[in-house]
Amino acid sequence: MVEKKPKKSQNRESEMVKELLKNLPEGRKIYFRIGNIMVEVTKEEALKLLNKTKEVTK
Amino acid sequence: MAELKKEEKKMAELNRELRSYITQIETLRVNISNIDSLVAEYRTTITTLQNLKDLGKDKEILLPVGRIAQVNAKLEDVNRVIVNIGSNISVELTFDEAVKQIEKEIASLLLLRQALEKAMVDLYGKVEELTQRIREHGREEAEEKSKSRK
Numbered sequence: 001m002v003e004k005k006p007k008k009s010q011n012r013e014s015e016m017v018k019e020l021l022k023n024l025p026e027g028r029k030i031y032f033r034i035g036n037i038m039v040e041v042t043k044e045e046a047l048k049l050l051n052k053t054k055e056v057t058k
Numbered sequence: 059m060a061e062l063k064k065e066e067k068k069m070a071e072l073n074r075e076l077r078s079y080i081t082q083i084e085t086l087r088v089n090i091s092n093i094d095s096l097v098a099e100y101r102t103t104i105t106t107l108q109n110l111k112d113l114g115k116d117k118e119i120l121l122p123v124g125r126i127a128q129v130n131a132k133l134e135d136v137n138r139v140i141v142n143i144g145s146n147i148s149v150e151l152t153f154d155e156a157v158k159q160i161e162k163e164i165a166s167l168l169l170l171r172q173a174l175e176k177a178m179v180d181l182y183g184k185v186e187e188l189t190q191r192i193r194e195h196g197r198e199e200a201e202e203k204s205k206s207r208k
Contacts, residue, residue, distance in 0.1 A: 013144045020143050029150040031140065038140075038148060046147055053145060 014050055021046055065199045072192045079185045086178045093171045100164050104157055111136045111153055 021030070021043055030046045031038040041049065110117075110133060120128040139156035142148045151159060 017143050017145045017147055020149070021147070024149055029140070031148040033142075033146040033148065050145055050147065 014053070018047065018050055021050075065195070065202060069192070069195055069199060072188060072195060076185065076188050076192065079181050079188065083178055083181050083185070086174050086181070090171055090174050090178070093167050093174070097164055097167050097171075100160050100167075104160055107136070107139060107153065107156065 024030070024043065030041050030043060032041045032046060032049055033039075110119075113133065113136075115133060115135065117133040119131050119133050121131040122128050137153045139151050139153055140148050141151050141156050141159050143159070
């Protein structure tokens with residue numbers, strides 16, 4: 001069973017991921033997991049997806 | 059009689075409180091055990107990455123496909139590691155960055171473990187205190203009962 005993280009912890013995680021993405025040097029590959037598939041995304045797409053996930057969990 | 063009823067009610071309340079503390083301790087114990095497993099897994103990951111780096115490029119490896127099957131593969135650039143950084147996002151990091159990132163995760167998990175352990179010690183203190191109160195209460199209740207019989 002996957003344990004659902006508390007909202008506060010989710011927000012903190014999302015902030016940390018955002019920070020890490022912003023500091024990631026250019027040219028590095030970024031992947032977003034959708035089910036079992038890892039999709040390669042750009043930094044902008046990743047940040048957009050991150051914000052979208054944050055809105056859904058609000 | 060009314061006094062006795064009140065005492066019994068109080069005793070039930072104390073027992074309920076005690077059970078709640080014990081449940082909280084059990085939950086904390088499970089969480090700590092999960093953290094320990096995760097830390098052990100992360101440490102294994104660092105060792106595996108180090109071993110793969112030492113083996114170097116072009117080494118033949120077996121790639122697990124589910125739990126039961128494996129297929130042949132060739133090791134490519136080990137200096138590029140894809141690390142899950144949370145929120146369904148994984149990024150390509152250099153070997154050193156990846157190890158640093160995993161070590162950072164381990165450090166934050168150990169900090170969390172420390173906090174949970176402290177909470178557990180506090181709860182144990184509360185349980186001890188409550189057990190003492192229940193014992194005293196039980197003694198008083200028994201005395202009350204024997205008085206009312208007389």
